[in-house]
Amino acid sequence: MLKLYYVPKTRATRPRWVLEELGVPYDLVRLEPGPAGTRGEDHLTRHPLGHVPVLEDRGQFIFESGAICMHLADLFPDKRLLPPPGSVDRALAYQWVLFAMSEMEPPLVAGYEQSKKPEAERSTAAVAAAKEAFGQTVATLEKALAGRKYLLGDSFSVADVMVGATLAWGRAMKLMPGAPAVDAYLARLRERPAWQRALAD
Ligand SMILES: N[C@@H](CCC(=O)N[C@@H](CS)C(=O)NCC(=O)O)C(=O)O
Numbered sequence: 001m002l003k004l005y006y007v008p009k010t011r012a013t014r015p016r017w018v019l020e021e022l023g024v025p026y027d028l029v030r031l032e033p034g035p036a037g038t039r040g041e042d043h044l045t046r047h048p049l050g051h052v053p054v055l056e057d058r059g060q061f062i063f064e065s066g067a068i069c070m071h072l073a074d075l076f077p078d079k080r081l082l083p084p085p086g087s088v089d090r091a092l093a094y095q096w097v098l099f100a101m102s103e104m105e106p107p108l109v110a111g112y113e114q115s116k117k118p119e120a121e122r123s124t125a126a127v128a129a130a131k132e133a134f135g136q137t138v139a140t141l142e143k144a145l146a147g148r149k150y151l152l153g154d155s156f157s158v159a160d161v162m163v164g165a166t167l168a169w170g171r172a173m174k175l176m177p178g179a180p181a182v183d184a185y186l187a188r189l190r191e192r193p194a195w196q197r198a199l200a201d
Pocket of ligand 1 (some may be wrong): 034
């Protein structure tokens with residue numbers, strides 16, 4: 001049985017969302033953040049940095065949310081959460097998954113780090129730079145989503161999980177610029193029962 005090591009309200013909701021979309025059985029192992037859980041000896045054997053998510057599949061521990069989500073889609077090709085390998089749409093799925101990780105996430109992490117500091121130590125320039133950089137990624141998505149239901153067209157895919165979950169994080173941090181197509185897309189994603197189930201706790 002697939003096993004997902006998980007902390008609620010973290011990047012671990014991404015593979016949980018994919019598992020819920022797939023509708024396959026899995027064990028959810030909830031960990032506490034910190035020494036009693038994610039930073040404990042047991043979990044450090046699964047992920048040397050003590051992070052979640054980690055997927056256990058046939059005795060192997062796999063980390064990185066994007067890699068886990070794509071692997072889960074590959075395990076159940078009939079569910080069509082990724083286009084066929086070698087297709088142009090598959091390349092576009094890779095593009096958007098990596099766009100989420102490497103273009104959208106860094107400004108969010110920078111903004112999050114500022115938000116953790118006492119107010120007097122926060123850099124307004126760093127917050128503004130994060131907002132600007134994240135805004136550029138949203139503008140890119142606004143163009144890509146014009147006339148489209150999902151990033152790859154009519155078919156929902158793992159790319160929507162990775163980008164959608166990252167957009168939701170940006171919205172929670174109040175870094176979202178006005179972007180009507182992106183707003184409608186996010187609202188569409190939020191209606192998916194699988195995402196709602198993944199966010200339930
Ligand atoms: N690039 C990794 C980032 C993983 C990560 O930073 N996870 C955070 C939660 S969002 C974590 O495990 N924090 C718990 C800790 O640091 O103890 C991924 O996408 O899976």
